[in-house]
Amino acid sequence: xxxxxxxxxxxxxxxxxxxxxxxxxxxxxxxxxxxxxxxxxxxxxxxxxxxxxxxxxxxxxxxxxxxxxxxxxxxxxxxxxxxxxxxxxxxxxxxxxxxxxxxxxxxxxxxxxxxxxxxxxxxxxxxxxxxxxxxxxxxxxxxxxxxxxxxxxxxxxxxxxxxxxxxxxxxxxxxxxxxxxxxxxxxxxxxxxxxxxxxxxxxxx
Ligand code: MLT
Numbered sequence: 493x494x495x496x497x498x499x500x501x502x503x504x505x506x507x508x509x510x511x512x513x514x515x516x517x518x519x520x521x522x523x524x525x526x527x528x529x530x531x532x533x534x535x536x537x538x539x540x541x542x543x544x545x546x547x548x549x550x551x552x553x554x555x556x557x558x559x560x561x562x563x564x565x566x567x568x569x570x571x572x573x574x575x576x577x578x579x580x581x582x583x584x585x586x587x588x589x590x591x592x593x594x595x596x597x598x599x600x601x602x603x604x605x606x607x608x609x610x611x612x613x614x615x616x617x618x619x620x621x622x623x624x625x626x627x628x629x630x631x632x633x634x635x636x637x638x639x640x641x642x643x644x645x646x647x648x649x650x651x652x653x654x655x656x657x658x659x660x661x662x663x664x665x666x667x668x669x670x671x672x673x674x675x676x677x678x679x680x681x682x683x684x685x686x687x688x689x690x691x692x693x694x695x696x697x
Contacts, residue, residue, distance in 0.1 A: 493537050493573045494518060497581050500533035506589040506612060506693065509574065510536035511596025515546035524677070525591055528615070528686045535577055535588075539595065540566065549599035556646065558598075560623060567602040571610055589689075590614040593677055594646070598622050604631060604659065613692065615639070615685045618647045618675055621655045632663035635692045639669050639681040646675045 496518050500507075508528070510521040518536040525534050539549035541562070550566040551559035578585045590611050592600035597619035603610050605622050608629035617639040636659055640652040649670075656666045669684040 493540055493570070495535060495537045495573075495577070496522070497577065498522070498534040498536075499581070500529075500531050502531040503533070503583075505529060505532040506587050507533040507535055507583045509588050509590045509592075509600070509611070510534055511549060511590060511592035511600055512536075512539070512547070513594030513596055514543070514548050516593075516596070517547060521591060521593065521596070524593075524682055527682055528591065528689055532589075533581075533583060535574070535581070535583075537570070537573065539599070540569065548595050550595075550602075556620070558622070563599075563602055563622060564606070567599060567606050570599060571603060571607055574610065587612055590616075591685075592619070593617040594619075594675065601655065604628070604634070604636070604662075604664070613637075615689065616655075617677055617681065617685070618644060619655060620647050620651055621658065628658060628662035630663050631659060634664045636664050636666045637669065637685050637688045637692075638666060639671065639677075639685060641674050641676070642670050642672055644675045 508525045512520040518538040539547045541548045551562040590600035597616040600614050601619050602622040613635040615637045642649050656668050660666050671678050671681050
């Protein structure tokens, strides 16, 4: 997959798996990752699906309706890519924390829904429920931050609460941060994600 790997100045820090929103690229989330932890390593990936010229991580049938077969296939493709990247760039596969926005948050959610031990944690910015009616793997103690909008027209608050419950029921430790700026990513949301990250990974100074 097309990507950027940026080795961090502190290799004990997590590797952020950066996953952009629809129409984005692998450069989009680099500044946000830098705000959250400038010493971490970054593996930023471009989605392999193109919809009207816009990169995405999996196909959709229409707005908010996912092509589940493609979602499953692309989730496996991303998991395999992370494993290849760990071998190529010599990072610890147990230390990967996803940071995804919108469509990128949805594929990160799908990694959590389908595979145990792929992500050490996740920062999901405006995610939806990737799939319904499946048993999740154990996410015992996997820390997950959800950034949501109480007026997000794409990721409705009910869906945020549903996602939070599904992840919590699988054992994850979920923190939900609410904003009121629709589907937009906001500075205060990133600051909240950073504070959560520092507390969760005991990196505060
Ligand atoms: C999706 O298709 O993943 C969601 O609708 C979010 C988006 O608009 O990308």
